[in-house]
Each structure stands twice: as C-alpha cells, then as structure tokens.
Amino acid sequence: MTDTKPPIDFWFDFSSPYGYLMSEKIDALAAQYGRKVKWRPILLGIVFQATGSKPPADNVSSKGRYMFHDFHRSARHMGIPFTPPSRFPLPTQNAARAYYWLHGQDCALARAFAHATYRAFFVDDLDISSPDTVLDIAEKLGVDRPALAAALQSLEIKARLKDECEQALAAGVFGSPHVIIDGEAFFGADRLPQIEHWLKTGGF
Amino acid sequence: MTDTKPPIDFWFDFSSPYGYLMSEKIDALAAQYGRKVKWRPILLGIVFQATGSKPPADNVSSKGRYMFHDFHRSARHMGIPFTPPSRFPLPTQNAARAYYWLHGQDCALARAFAHATYRAFFVDDLDISSPDTVLDIAEKLGVDRPALAAALQSLEIKARLKDECEQALAAGVFGSPHVIIDGEAFFGADRLPQIEHWLKTGGF
Secondary structure, three states: OOOOOOOEEEEEOOOOHHHHHHHOOHHHHHHHOOOOEEEEEOOHHHHHHHHOOOOOOOOOHHHHHHHHHHHHHHHHHHOOOOOOOOOOOOOOHHHHHHHHHHHOOOHHHHHHHHHHHHHHHHOOOOOOOOHHHHHHHHHHOOOOHHHHHHHOOOHHHHHHHHHHHHHHHHOOOOOOOEEEEOOEEEEOHHHHHHHHHHHHHOOO | OOOOOOOEEEEEOOOOHHHHHHHOOHHHHHHHOOOOEEEEEOOHHHHHHHHOOOOOOOOOHHHHHHHHHHHHHHHHHHOOOOOOOOOOOOOOHHHHHHHHHHHOOOHHHHHHHHHHHHHHHHOOOOOOOOHHHHHHHHHHOOOOHHHHHHHHOOHHHHHHHHHHHHHHHHOOOOOOOEEEEOOEEEEOHHHHHHHHHHHHHOOO
C-alpha cells in the first residue's frame, strides 16, 4: 500500500444518479489498491453548455424513460439503496459550494457531507437544491449553520466552484461521473469493472 | 434447458462498435440460460432522426475522443479483437439488407454473415458500406453473389429493413446495441453483467 501516487479524480454533479452510484463504491475500490480519491463536484449545466451536449435523461423520450428505469435497476444490481427522485434533475450549486467550503476546513467532514447529500437526494428524495436542505444536512454533521449560510454566498466559494468546472472541462469531462486515474478517463458508473482492472494492472 | 421462452431481441447497427462487442458475447450468454437470440440489424440514422437523438461519438468533441478510446479499451477488457476503424461511422443499409435476405433462406448463414460483417469492419477495417465488400463477405460463405446483388436492390428487402427499423422504434430502441429480454430493455455492451443477472434470476 502506498500513497505516493497522485489521488484519483472523481468528478461528479450532486444531481447525477450514476454519480451517486459511483460515490458509494469508488473510495473502497481505490483503497484496495492503495489509492486515495479527490472528490470534485461540478455543475453539469456549465459542462453541457460548454460542450454543446445535453442531459442524457431528457433529450429523447424513449431514452429518458429507459434511463430512469436503468438508474434504479443499476442501483439494485450494485446493492445500493435508491429511491426514484420526484424532482429531477436539480440545480446543485448550493451543495457544491457547501462541499468546497467544508473541504477548506476538514476533508473528512466534506466527504461525509457529500455522502449525506447524495443519500438525501437519492434515498430520502429531499430537495437538495434548497439552501435550507443543504444547511440541514451540514448541521446534522456538526457544521456551524450561520457560517455555512454565509459561505454559500461568498464570492470566494462561487469562484472556487467556477474554477473547478473549468478544470473539469480542461480535463475532458463531458458528463457525470468521470473518474480519471493518472490521466486515464472512465465515464459512467458502469465503468467500475474497467476501473478495477486498471487499478489492478496499471493499464490494459 | 428450454426453448419455450421467446427469443431475446438483439437490435444493432452494423456500424456500432458496442453492437459488435455485444455480438461477440450475447449468443453464448443466452445459451447458458437456454435462450435463443433474434438478431435484428437496423439503421441508426433512421432511429436518430425519429428520436431526435445524435450519434454519441461525434456530438461533442471531448465525448467523441473519449468514446473512440473507450471502444478499444472496452474490447480489450472483454477479450475481443478490435482495430480502430479508419472510416466511422459507415452507412449500413447494404449489410442490413443482405442480412435479412439471407435470413429468409438460412438463419445460420445469416448469423455467420453478421459475424463476418462486424469482424470485417472492426477487425479488418474494411469498408462495409460498399456493396462489393458485402458481396465479397457473403460469397466467402458460399452465397450466390449475383442473387444477393439483385436482392440488395429489391423492394421487398428494402421494405423489410424499413419495417424492422419501425419495430425497433416501437420497442423503444434509441441506440445500438439494445437487448430486450421478455420486455426488459438493456442498452449498451456494458449492460452484459446486468443481462446475465437478469437471465439467471428472471428479474431483480
């Protein structure tokens, strides 16, 4: 086990069901191979606007219906709790800003917040676009609610999230989740078997 | 082992790399669970036009580059020979028409032709849009070349292919490959583990 290799980048949007599925697996998988993971929430709206792409779940009706079915079936197949969300997709700038502010103070706390936020959306069907919901989630983890409420409006945190989105685009990210290991990109929760093979063999 | 269940539908376009990967696996997998597979080539151009979708590999440049990389990596991961095609995508109406004409005479011959056509494209980098290439492939399998050449222009075969595309759309197909088992749709070669689980358990 070694930590000398750079962390794996895990790019995701808090509104991405496949990002949620990846979030429940990637840390443990990476740890098996002595690797750490850098979680990097972004806003898919900015990515889609920049790349000219469209949200996969609503650009074609037969495809959209299929994907909603596949979210749930994939979760069952991976043994991950999933409740079909009643509101989807949701804007996630508040959740992402909260993450980066928390990360500046305590990495482990930010990770716990990210898990709790994904589960709030995809298990408890909460509206994570709401600042109040984001603050509720953080408060339960012991976070200073007024300080976080102020941070959500800070120019510094807004700039940080914008910068992360630009870095994602520069890294070739076009959707969520993207896992990038030493320059090798894997798009989608369904690439977990390839990610495992790559970590095991160092390329194939 | 029983053949009483209806065949699994395997919808694909001969220009689809993930369709090729599925074609190398689906028959053996289905056979393990006593199921047969009905191969149904279609034209993705018609499907994309009807659904308002776009070819996944060229609507966004970062996505397009990723997908070309992923075709090859997925083939390696699945242990399937793959040569990145120098012409892509290709029109496949000649290959699909030949398939349906052959199928009307000899199912096993049509299956052998489909495998040979996919491998001609994705292993030998041949231009399978050309009628001559299609006729060459068929002739090597013992097919009467002039009869097939005439069939490629027959109104009956053109109508058959059009009808198959319409049936695909009616079944909710929006890309290639789609595997539909007793009404349950699986899109993409990366759904093979879920297909296997479904065949084993009858749903999950």
